[in-house]
Amino acid sequence: MKHFSLFQALPDFFQNRRLTWLAIWVTIMAACGTVLAFMANWLVGIIWVVIIACALVFVFNTLKIIGNNTQKYIASLSYRVNRGEQEALIQMPLGVILYNDKGEINWINPYLQSLSDKSLIDQKINQVSPDLMNLIEQAQIHVDTEKATFKEHLNWLDRQFEVEVQPELQALYLRDVTEELQVQERFEDNQLFIGIVSLDNYDEISERLSDTESSVLHTHVTTTLSDWMDERHIYVRRSASDKYMLMGYMSGLRQAEKDKFKVLNTIRESTSSQNMPITLSIGIAYQIENIAEMATSAQKQLDLALGRGGDQVVVKAPGQDARFYGGTTNPMAKRTRVRARVISQALTELMGAADQIFVMGHARDDMDSMGAALGVRRLAKMVNKPAWVVVDPEVKRHTDMRLLLDEMHEDPQTADAIMTPSEVLNTATEQSLLILVDHSKESMTESRSVYAALKDRLIVIDHHRRGEEFPEQALLVYIESYASSTSELVTELFEYQSRKRRGLSRIEATALLAGIQLDTKSFAIRAGTRTFDAASYLRSMGADGKLIQNFMKDSVEDYRQRAALVAQAQILGSDAVVVADDQTIYDSVSVAQAADSLLQIIGIERSFVVARRDATTVGISARSDGHKNVQTIMEQLGGGGHLSFAATQVNDISTNEAGQELYEVLKKDQADAEMED
16 A cells, blocks of 8 residues: 555655554544534534644644654764764774875875874885785785785884785775784783703712712702793792702793703703713693693603603693704713613513513614514513514515515524514404504504504603604603614613523524614714623624624615715705605615715715605605704604604605705704804
């Protein structure tokens, strides 16, 4: 039904169907009343008509006045809203810039102009702020591919802005977040951290000192540590003769990280000059709300630092990668064999409780890995437990490993020592035990499927520094990074076994000695008194030196590969770097041997060889003569190892790309070294 013309004069919100029906209903009632009034008396009818007419005039005049007032109110409100928007745009603390196609500023609101001491109108954005122009260019690319706006942070005019770019409108909106970021920074600076400090070898050093000398040493270490921490507003409290508790704010921790915890070098050098070398290990945790959990995490980081050889700091927050500082010196061997004896006894008990034992080395195994595995298998046999070494037959092995496996097959005592991963999965039970040797990372193990099946009953025996990727619930961990090799650690365990039990066979003793000889470069590096003790024991058990020499021989192809790699070396100061051709696949042992060979060049302290291992993997082998740390270099590329030998593997990139990443890390390492100097 159409509205009456009188209603059409009213504002739109009065022109609705309900009001129309109400008007019709009133009109009908008035008409009926008029008819009845005239039927009763014509005079009454006239009076009724007059009353109705007056009422209608009053009602519609009132509605008209209300409509006019409403229109005026709406017009006034619209004006105030528009004026408020304009004033807000001009006066509110939000910077607005309008620019043209030439990159010139056409208009800027007074607030943003007030932050600058010169007029910005008609100025080139690139001249005013190259970073701002860069954001506009990024926003245009962003808009072409994704959204209509682009947000980023910018430091400009001594303020911090959150910039929103609208390329289609050629407009920039800059929200001043300086105070907001300052509040956030103060909050982050005032977060607590907890640290635990351990004097790595205090007990061993203090044993040979008099009470006076021991007191002087302890006072010197405590004073040096406290003074260094006080400068960074970090609270230090001694909790034991060789332990300290740290507590402080993140601002102090950042200062400590900025100078890379130089207190480690200060204490080590000052005590070494007094012939009492003390090293520190520190574990630090933060960003944990529960104080007890934070302290527990700090202890875990300290354990990680000690597992990596000590003389270093590990800093970690939940969900973040650990940060390592120090660890630039070779770990010192312990003076006591108590730990070896305790580990030997514990290992024997765990083996006795298992129904069968599987020993597994790292992928692309070498003499140290296989020798240690055979040694551990013999320990299991000595407690009358069935045991096997897990070997994947599908993996291509170096010449020395093929020769060793051939010898094992011919020896009755080792002919049945090998089991494939598929056989292990079919044989293993809930009472089976898996022992990892010469590695502690799932990503490096011979068979991940075997690891996954037996990870709840796991033992680790290794001489590499402990990394973040480590079994969470290992039943027993024996990691001694001061040892020359895992074969040395395993050999020591035999000294604490019953003499009535049958010892090593000729092949097993030979493999263990070959492992020690390989990792020490024929006893030239990392060979301590205990290394020679282990070698002497193995010789007494029938280790065959001539057979080791035979194992160490190379095939013509391996020799050519190594020579080809060495020929590609580039000398960068005291570093030798090889980036091999991406189309050629090199044997991992040949790559490692090439890295060793490069250290024979005069003036070379570190060597790195980048070569393709297979269709998807590029490996980097790193070696050092002991003066510089290669483990920290490889850790930055996702790998690890030892101070003087380390490695990593990267996937889905070329050797040139991997080499470029290595160069960047070496450049950063050089810059850090120059800064420290």
